């Protein structure tokens with residue numbers, strides 16, 4: 145058992161921050177001196193349309209909304225702190241699948257007392273669902289869902305310590321992570337899991353996965369169990385997702401660091417480990433107590449085999465998932481895939497940690513409809529974004545020449561370090577990236593960053609206030625968007641603006657009130673999940689402060705909003721239950737159902753969602769539709 149009682153209730157980033165706080169204020173005064181002022185930024189005033197950044201006061205403002213009629217026909221849902229899901233009048237929701245629900249008839253129904261065992265969890269839907277995509281083959285619907293992590297106090301709530309106590313608890317924890325793939329059926333408007341479907345599959349922290357791309361076989365990926373450095377066991381902490389035009393699912397490994405510990409107190413984590421937050425104490429999972437490979441003093445290379453994007457073919461349950469090193473190693477949030485005009489495949493990705501970066505991968509090969517596209521994400525150019533203060537930007541290629549690293553393989557393993565060398569822009573925690581289907585335009589949620597303007601990132605890179613990160617100690621977050629020059633996703637340059645600065649106009653009158661498209665009726669904090677629907681509206685999900693007090697008064701529980709990229713209008717569509725985050729979104733092929741993820745309700749103990757009474761709170765996927773059966777995106 146790890147000694148984790150002092151930190152097991154902290155969020156990932158709080159834990160990392162305390163244990164591995166990174167460098168102090170290295171050269172920070174110089175940084176402040178040359179940081180651009182917000183006035184400087186705002187003076188440039190490029191316009192992307194009605195919601196574009198304009199000149200003005202030191203509050204970041206957008207031009208007024210377009211007067212055009214709203215494209216959103218629903219009535220906005222008021223903020224609330226109820227322990228349920230609230231959708232607009234004329235819409236309904238139901239639960240599709242819950243954590244611990246068996247996917248096969250030989251599985252065991254969820255046990256409220258034990259909250260499952262190793263065996264029951266291996267045949268059941270995993271915990272804390274996040275990104276997901278629905279795939280359709282003929283009349284079969286197959287949902288692939290990330291199961292990001294577990295809340296120890298919930299999954300081990302049957303234990304005195306609220307922590308794993310022994311090998312079976314660790315087995316249960318590992319099986320609660322990964323990806324769940326399952327067939328769904330719509331029976332008279334209610335979606336549910338098809339038990340025993342041949343498509344049903346669990347991918348966990350122990351599933352064999354083949355390593356592809358430039359780092360395959362590199363010395364840093366070789367371990368005692370895998371001397372060739374080509375096959376790894378498992379994927380875990382899969383946060384957001386992506387899907388490819390050739391029908392595969394992308395699961396993105398985010399906070400992989402919190403699963404490692406050292407049995408040797410004298411072991412000194414390397415600088416490379418520290419950059420990724422890998423240290424001597426895990427985050428309360430105790431995997432190293434039952435599986436040596438998570439002991440960094442014994443197997444220091446194992447952690448180099450996580451932090452990637454994993455490609456899965458959900459329609460072939462016998463296929464081996466592939467770990468795509470070409471897309472770099474960092475705390476991957478999601479992977480938004482677009483096909484450039486010339487057929488090259490472009491993947492946009494955020495690294496969710498304070499002061500980390502936004503990346504782009506451009507494939508060497510070109511997408512061929514109906515052709516063999518299986519290797520497209522194995523070879524290409526990885527770049528990192530630099531946002532200039534004049535609202536221009538550029539992609540800085542990560543190559544041995546530009547980074548002084550020995551090889552592309554090393555860049556794909558120590559990607560953060562490579563990005564620091566080329567001086568990419570340190571961002572306010574990049575979460576999901578989403579592509580507008582109507583034009584070459586990409587959005588990225590920058591969820592919040594209490595260190596902005598105060599502390600460098602873990603690599604010592606300065607985090608000056610300015611550019612797309614305009615607020616010191618950013619509590620509310622913002623959404624940045626950019627357009628590649630000439631509408632070409634392979635272009636090395638782009639222009640950018642801010643689509644929204646979240647804030648609280650009922651509490652603040654300075655830049656913390658947010659941009660003009662934020663008001664008392666739609667205010668929110670910490671945008672995170674994000675996806676466009678086929679009509680070109682963008683759905684925004686939040687993972688923020690749900691205290692409903694002080695700076696966050698009037699915002700209620702975490703929620704989902706819909707925004708119009710053209711007018712800047714933002715409207716609240718849904719409120720989640722208490723202490724949840726809303727994350728993960730996908731649609732039925734007929735666009736009459738939107739599937740939404742409710743993650744970690746009751747993470748601090750104040751929810752019994754979805755079953756009420758005294759039941760254990762459980763993460764779920766819900767389905768939302770219109771009462772009249774109309775289109776919903």
Ligand code: FEO
Pocket residue numbers: 292383384398477496575
């Ligand atoms: Fe798993 Fe950055 O959210």
Ligand code: CA
Pocket residue numbers: 383384477575576672673687727
């Ligand atoms: Ca997220």
Ligand code: CA
Pocket residue numbers: 575591672687
């Ligand atoms: Ca988040």
